[in-house]
Amino acid sequence: MLVMNNSNNLSLPVIVAISGASGTVYGIRLLQFLLENSFKVELVISKSASKVAQAELNLNLSTNPTLLKEQVLSCLDSSTSKKEELLNVWAHDDITASISSGSYRTSAMVVIPASMGTIGAIASGTSDNLITRAADVFLKERRRLILVPREMPLSSIHLENLLKISNAGAIIAPACPGFYHNPQNLNDAIDFVVGKVLDLIGIDNSLFKRWREKFNLPALK
Template identity: 45%
Template sequence: MSEKNVILGITGASGSILAQRFLETARCDIHLVISSNAGTVIEYETGRKEDDFKKLAKHVYDDRDVAARISSGSFIFDSMVIMPCSMNTLAKISSGIADSLITRAASVALKERRRLILVPREMPLSQIAIENMLRLTQAGAIIAPAMPAFYTNPKSVDDMVDFMVGRVMDLCGLENALVKRWREEERD
């Protein structure tokens, strides 16, 4: 059976470790695009270079290349995930701006009614950000904020990261062992 095709956009919000974990563990073909502002955050937060992230993906595209394969509605993919998603990218997508490959591919996902999962990270949220998220939800996107759960009794940042990344994989329909599921022991 062929692997699922997932587009992963990484933007300049805090939380590069979420994208790193997804790249390391997702069982799918990843089409990766990193925004020009994400590199600084990746280096600052993970100590890795943007190129280290690129080595983990099967396909890599330049965010300035709005003519790349994934910019067209004719490219078939299962899900697009933007993780972490900056308020800047979120605002652009919610207003229909498609001036980079990430925002173009996201606009395509919306028009083609494909699964678009945005993982914003910001705190607190302005009214503008909340309204942008509402607009995107109404347009069919899934807003999955980078919010850890505490009922899983996480012991480390890695535990929290795994929970959030695993839940995003759930939304993509990707099997994963990252999520510690509620009352898992009752499963028969």
């Protein structure tokens, strides 16, 4: 008899959810890395995230998932955009999407960046759009859910919501780039955050220089 468990099977798709906090670029960079390295991705972008993408990256994103997929692929470099078969894009309100069911198998879900609005909805279990529903599924199925909040300062409500979600099993990985790897530019700072997220999913990467790494260590499992 086969026994199912919730250990990370990285041949299963990773859900990348981009919500309306500042830092759309973190989500795009994660998506780019995953596709470049042949991981399957299920992508959801919230309504507010589209507005933030417009303000921060001058991207005018469609609400139609087919068009949205083309737009997202065209902002990645050409070698990555050829990997279009690895990417599924869902409308943020499509509650009939595969990823809204626990029966659909996935390896990890990352909300990057995670707005305080989305964090509040996940903490209270409202499941009011595809991102919050998929996150709810991850918590109930005890799968690896990683949230990358971006806000400052934090209110007691934000902190309580983050603690509640952490207690329910998610990993809270704030978008706080370190400086001990001597970033030379913004891309280095972005890659630090995305590299740490990849570590948490269990995906080997060299997006940032690790502290005093001297030995040739084995790849992450």
